[in-house]
Amino acid sequence: EIVLTQSPATLSLSPGDRATLSCRASQSVSRYLAWYQQKPGQSPRLLIYDASNRATGVPARFSGGGSGTDFTLTISSVEPEDFAVYYCHQRFNWQSTFGQGTKLEIK
């Protein structure tokens, strides 16, 4: 099983700051990695698919990068509605796993 490790566990920022979230895979997943945002009491929302493609309706301040084992999700300027938990997700050889999540909280 491919293990995804997200860092940091918690990121404390102010609105307007730049956020950089990391996801590291225990082995290469090529570019088959997605990012989701989840707010309390809600289902996850797809932000980025296949490492760097923004999903429909996702603001341009969200961007994804990386390949192989190291990936990042960047929020160029955090908005108040962005404070949430973020998960990375890989799919390789028909198997999927999720990272443990990064909580983006207000500083």
Place this chain on the structure above:
Amino acid sequence: QQELVESGGGLVKPGGSLSLSCTASGFALGDFYMSWIRQAPGKGLEWLSYISKSGDTIKYADSVMGRLTVSRDNARRSLYLRLNSLRSEDTAVYYCARDLPAAVAGFDLWGPGTQVVVS
């Protein structure tokens, strides 16, 4: 409006079984790969299973292999999950999710989830 809605959750006893359904509306279920994912209280997301468009290919997570059966009926717009030999660790919100066709990794539509409590 495209929507997924899970049903069948509730309180179940340890050692028992649970059966969940996921009903699609606003799109043709048969055009999409589908998955089941769960989330234990206060925890992260756990992928459980993929099923191909026709249902002829199904993959399971190691953690539920042998206890989980997933199927689909595209004519009824429905996806199904059956989990046996329930344990307290199976307590979770269970989601069905749709694969984004343009992607290898990406679930673009999720249901609201159905809560299962094993006690």
